[in-house]
Amino acid sequence: MINNKDLRDTYNKIPKFYDRANALISFFQDTKWRKKLVTDIFKISRPEKVLDVASGRGELAYIIKQIKETYVVMTDYSENMLNMSIVDGPKVMASFENLPFQDNTFDSVISTFAIHAADNIDGVISEMERVSSGTVGIIALGKSDNRLYRFIAGLYLKYLQPYIAKLAGEKPENYKVIYHIYKKLPLNSTIREITEKYLDTVKFDEKAFGSIYTFIGTKKKNKIY
Amino acid sequence: MEYNLIDMIACPVCKGDSFSVIIIDKNEDYNTGYVRAVTNNKQNEEKDIKAIKNGILLCKSCERWYPIINNVYTLLPDSYRNENNDKKFLIKYKTKIPDTIINNGKPFNIKTENE
Numbered sequence A: 001m002i003n004n005k006d007l008r009d010t011y012n013k014i015p016k017f018y019d020r021a022n023a024l025i026s027f028f029q030d031t032k033w034r035k036k037l038v039t040d041i042f043k044i045s046r047p048e049k050v051l052d053v054a055s056g057r058g059e060l061a062y063i064i065k066q067i068k069e070t071y072v073v074m075t076d077y078s079e080n081m082l083n084m085s086i087v088d089g090p091k092v093m094a095s096f097e098n099l100p101f102q103d104n105t106f107d108s109v110i111s112t113f114a115i116h117a118a119d120n121i122d123g124v125i126s127e128m129e130r131v132s133s134g135t136v137g138i139i140a141l142g143k144s145d146n147r148l149y150r151f152i153a154g155l156y157l158k159y160l161q162p163y164i165a166k167l168a169g170e171k172p173e174n175y176k177v178i179y180h181i182y183k184k185l186p187l188n189s190t191i192r193e194i195t196e197k198y199l200d201t202v203k204f205d206e207k208a209f210g211s212i213y214t215f216i217g218t219k220k221k222n223k224i225y
Numbered sequence B: 001m002e003y004n005l006i007d008m009i010a011c012p013v014c015k016g017d018s019f020s021v022i023i024i025d026k027n028e029d030y031n032t033g034y035v036r037a038v039t040n041n042k043q044n045e046e047k048d049i050k051a052i053k054n055g056i057l058l059c060k061s062c063e064r065w066y067p068i069i070n071n072v073y074t075l076l077p078d079s080y081r082n083e084n085n086d087k088k089f090l091i092k093y094k095t096k097i098p099d100t101i102i103n104n105g106k107p108f109n110i111k112t113e114n115e
């Protein structure tokens, strides 16, 4: 039985896998989508302090700093990822379900290609909201409410993705973990309900047959939970 | 704008925001990009530290200790911590770490190994 800890361990053991996997699950659009997310967030706010949740090697931090020199704290569960990071800056090894930061610390809290690996997605989004004083941005693996889309995305992740990985000379087993994560994911409508519980939605977009969603939200003006 | 990470962190277990900082060694080649500590943190007496390379953060509320290893603050809840690695860290820097952490540190210490 493959669980989310296995995915985290796979990420930790082979940081390169993380990049390739993101490229594959996003049909090689990961960098473009990250850039779009950051540009959209900068359009609605001017964050000076940003938290990159499950930063990997800092791909998102790199894009943010290219757009505007910003103070970005990188946080990841994987020591190897942080040690191999492509940008200088403050680094914190942490679990995204227990973010070790004070309330309202960051102007923007962003996570790309990571929170699908959480055992408790609700808990992660609630933590992201807690430590943000402004915006929250997310790109993650999702699952369409449309059965046909779900079927197509499932086929791609189960068969085609490991096959492409194999052609590229990599171990397909590692990529099969992603399909197992996908299988267990809640539907995008459920993710939407979670984000709406904690944040005011600015944007919730689905891409690639619903297998990727982009979310931008702001702190609720009137907290009701 | 410069910010201090130490002013932003909270204990992942008790959410306490006050820490003692134990410095094991500092960065020789400090630059603004690295983890910075304590220039204006009221809880800390050390005013001249530019960057900690290796050290310990001790939560003043629940008394858990968290290692800073090679500029990375590790602030994991107990269940995510690696007991062996944490103990190795304590053994490696035993002479530079207060006895209270060596013998009674939470969640791990090396009291028995120490005897």
Ligand SMILES: [Zn+2]
Residues within 6 Å of the ligand: B011, B012, B013, B014, B015, B016, B059, B060, B061, B062, B063, B064
């Ligand atoms: Zn504590």
